Amino acid sequence: MKVLLVGEFSRLHNSLKEGLQELGHEVYILGHQDGFKNYPVDFPIEKKWDSGFLKKIKITVNAIFGFDISSYLTYLQFKKNKSKFTGFDVVQLINENSFYCQYYFEKKILDFLFQNNSKTYLLSSGYDYLNVEYCFENPNYKSGIQGYLAGRINPKRFGNVLKFRTSSFKKLHQFIYSNIVGIIASDIDYHIPLLNNSKYSGLIPNPINTAKIDFQPLTISNKIIIFHGINKANYFKKGNDYFEKALRTIEQKYSRKVEIITTRDIPYSTYINIYNKAHILLDQTYANDQGYNALEAMAKGKVVFTGAEKEFTEHYNLTERVCINALPDVDYLVHELSFLIENPNEIIAIANRARTFIEKEHDYIKIAEQYFEVWNSKTTSY
Incomplete structure (x- = not known):
């Protein structure tokens, strides 16, 4: 064809x-x-x-x-x-x-x-x-x-x-x-x-071409790294303002436990590699399902804040989280980030499930x- x-x-x-x-x-x-x-x-x-x-x-x-x-x-x-x-x-x-x-x-x-x-x-x-x-x-x-x-x-x-x-x-x-x-x-x-x-x-x-996306099992030996990549043209459409406000609180609350990386309008080839060392990626707050950036990050074994509403979990018959359902709510985002920071084993578990999910449903x-x-x-x- x-x-x-x-x-x-x-x-x-x-x-x-x-x-x-x-x-x-x-x-x-x-x-x-x-x-x-x-x-x-x-x-x-x-x-x-x-x-x-x-x-x-x-x-x-x-x-x-x-x-x-x-x-x-x-x-x-x-x-x-x-x-x-x-x-x-x-x-x-x-x-x-x-x-x-x-x-x-x-x-x-x-x-x-x-x-x-x-x-x-x-x-x-x-x-x-x-x-x-x-x-x-x-x-x-x-x-x-x-x-x-x-x-x-x-x-x-x-x-x-x-x-x-x-x-x-x-x-x-x-x-x-x-x-x-x-x-x-x-x-x-x-x-x-x-x-x-x-x-x-x-x-x-x-x-998702997982053959081109290396999966590196997460390890947490020091700080938990949170990555927030911003496309300025879609700043409010993606809910980046909620993420930035939540990150300010997280930085104050867990300054010794987290490292926050924020980028703005960088080329795709740079973007896809710069978050390799991250544990958590913040994608968007207004989605029911994952977009392409979120899926690629999940394939790398990251915990992604993105869309994961009930319709999504029911469609794929999921009983455990493969990502975090993000909402346009600063307090909620702070709560979810705090839970992960205080429970690093959950970060590793979700990251592993994320890669498995991509291999099964998005090959x-x-x-x-x-x-x-x-x-x-x-x-x-x-």
Whole structure:
């Protein structure tokens, strides 16, 4: 099978590609390299006019004429190489705005992909029209939108989420929805909003290539090391402010027992290695399940504060903790961190279970097989 994976912002598509290649498939990734994370991409697209003085000009032009220069330049890059993006058995979009373009140019790119390849699937692995609609209609559903509704997130910093509520992105959703064969969710956060959707093909967990992630059994001989990696663009969406407040208390309470490492906007290759010596990693507070960063840390044998709600534990039939369910509650986070610091044997036990869980439920080859089964199960409807 010849597969084109469109978009990459978490290493999901890279790990899926590696799994599919192990199964003998021909796989390519098309998309942006996601800024500072710099994930490998076979056909890279550069997002131009996106910083400095040129960005100011772009914003002014867009405000006056409604024309986005970055979108136009992305389209030109795609058009120049469009012959490379035909004849695939399966195209998979990582979300509903994989090229980060305005409606007009995103639609032109997608229309070409739809018309010149056999099947297209959509991943729900981040915010999209259906997910955002569900979260706003169900404000008690655990998501970053709760932080926005509580007034903790500035609308300007929430634009990449709020855009899915605009009329143009609703039109884009309808266009995509009418051309895809199915939608696949990457975890519980995206699974629940899609239940009962006629095109929902089911939940396939994030693939993790454990062959590339060394597991080092934890030992605690001195201080317990807590790692907090911050992506400033998602600071409030991930609940980093709650973590930072909790860490200040922990540092005062256990100054002789803990070492705290905080990083901000570092490249993926640096990020994934810098926390090797850590025992505990703080990921996010607004999730029901684990995202990609959390899963990779769990594969390394870290105790991760992330999403682990009841729906997650029931889905995987878990009776013991493989990570810590984080909440946007400073007192709760301090309590959970304190328990671990005072019970270091529990840190080691959870870390070992985390690695076992990843090997069982997220093995990249097993996950690639699940994708192949879904892609092979339906024929195109157009």
